[in-house]
Amino acid sequence: xxxxxxxxxxxxxxxxxxxxxxxxxxxxxxxxxxxxxxxxxxxxxxxxxxxxxxxxxxxxxxxxxxxxxxxxxxxxxxxxxxxxxxxxxxxxxxxxxxxxxxxxxxxxxxxxxxxxxxxxxxxxxxxxxxxxxxxxxxxxxxxxxxxxxxxxxxxxxxxxxxxxxxxxxxxxxxxxxxxxxxxxxxxxxxxxxxxxxxxxxxxxxxxxxxxxxxxxxxxxxxxxxxxxxxxxxxxxxxxxxxxxxxxxxxxxxxxxxxxxxxxxxxxxxxxxxxxxxxxxxxxxxxxxxxxxxxxxxxxxxxxxxxxxxxxxxxxxxxxxxxxxxxxxxxxxxxxxxxxxxxxxxxxxxxxxxxxxxxxxxxxxxxxxxxxxxxxxx
Ligand SMILES: [Zn+2]
Numbered sequence: 001x002x003x004x005x006x007x008x009x010x011x012x013x014x015x016x017x018x019x020x021x022x023x024x025x026x027x028x029x030x031x032x033x034x035x036x037x038x039x040x041x042x043x044x045x046x047x048x049x050x051x052x053x054x055x056x057x058x059x060x061x062x063x064x065x066x067x068x069x070x071x072x073x074x075x076x077x078x079x080x081x082x083x084x085x086x087x088x089x090x091x092x093x094x095x096x097x098x099x100x101x102x103x104x105x106x107x108x109x110x111x112x113x114x115x116x117x118x119x120x121x122x123x124x125x126x127x128x129x130x131x132x133x134x135x136x137x138x139x140x141x142x143x144x145x146x147x148x149x150x151x152x153x154x155x156x157x158x159x160x161x162x163x164x165x166x167x168x169x170x171x172x173x174x175x176x177x178x179x180x181x182x183x184x185x186x187x188x189x190x191x192x193x194x195x196x197x198x199x200x201x202x203x204x205x206x207x208x209x210x211x212x213x214x215x216x217x218x219x220x221x222x223x224x225x226x227x228x229x230x231x232x233x234x235x236x237x238x239x240x241x242x243x244x245x246x247x248x249x250x251x252x253x254x255x256x257x258x259x260x261x262x263x264x265x266x267x268x269x270x271x272x273x274x275x276x277x278x279x280x281x282x283x284x285x286x287x288x289x290x291x292x293x294x295x296x297x298x299x300x301x302x303x304x305x306x307x308x309x310x311x312x313x314x315x316x317x318x319x320x321x322x323x324x325x326x327x328x329x330x331x332x333x334x335x336x337x338x339x340x341x342x343x344x345x346x347x348x349x350x351x352x353x354x355x356x357x358x359x360x361x362x363x364x365x366x367x368x369x370x371x372x373x374x375x376x377x
Pocket of ligand 1: 187188189190191192204205206209
């Protein structure tokens with residue numbers, strides 16, 4: 001596992017090199033370290049090693065993680081998954097999860113950005129501005145230069161966070177751009193910028209969007225129009241905006257059956273606070289990780305702010321359907337302390353459980369589905 005993490009970290013660092021075409025020796029430290037470790041491992045196993053960093057990247061692109069020369073613990077990567085997407089040559093969602101699994105990586109950077117914003121909003125006693133900020137990341141992961149400069153025009157107080165927002169929206173990387181006509185295209189589902197495949201097709205970086213069928217084209221951005229194109233940084237796309245889509249949808253769905261739902265309570269202590277009949281409450285977080293095992297390693301209870309009786313982590317149903325052992329892997333890789341921590345369910349099971357509890361308390365629920373006896377509650 002340390003070797004897999006080392007390679008994934010190197011791949012992520014290499015993807016941040018502005019112009020790989022001008023790449024020159026010496027390699028970045030993380031890339032050299034990953035290459036050294038991989039060569040040594042291959043020699044010990046009498047296997048053909050990669051002879052350069054480009055060959056190492058080819059390795060990560062062409063071989064699925066469960067087909068490397070050394071065995072990996074079962075369940076730590078979905079079968080057939082890659083660290084580098086063969087169609088776009090960009091790190092996959094799994095690669096970012098691995099690169100971050102030493103808990104010192106990009107996800108931590110994203111958390112620091114979120115904590116800084118929460119601190120400012122708390123200081124100003126403005127939960128509505130914090131809420132507007134979360135919605136901005138989810139609904140506008142791409143902003144033009146003009147939109148960035150006129151946040152005040154939205155009328156939601158976001159100008160208070162101008163400096164923090166500018167730090168997390170960076171010029172869109174050129175590998176998203178159609179270099180012939182100099183345009184960027186957003187995903188019609190999540191609004192992230194679509195990636196371009198080696199064949200010139202478009203594809204979304206989110207596993208969730210890919211699983212829903214052919215790519216859907218959204219807004220087009222001219223590279224030079226309206227002051228340029230700015231994209232939310234990857235950690236916040238992957239760990240805030242992407243689950244945020246599910247949070248918004250889930251909140252709406254639960255409110256429709258008259259559950260009391262608060263999104264991002266106490267400046268983002270956790271995802272959703274759900275108050276059930278008889279005053280019981282749940283803390284719910286949406287976790288859209290490709291590896292149940294790596295997710296298990298992060299399992300900790302959020303602060304009791306606001307207080308809750310039970311903590312549930314909800315995973316989009318597609319994850320659980322695609323990998324039936326996802327939940328087992330989550331608990332197998334959780335630390336001892338975390339075993340008394342959050343429960344893990346699919347978003348469908350969560351919806352069903354809340355509907356059943358609310359309906360049982362006599363609240364009207366015209367769309368009540370039958371409760372599945374195999375449900376996790
Ligand atoms: Zn998408």
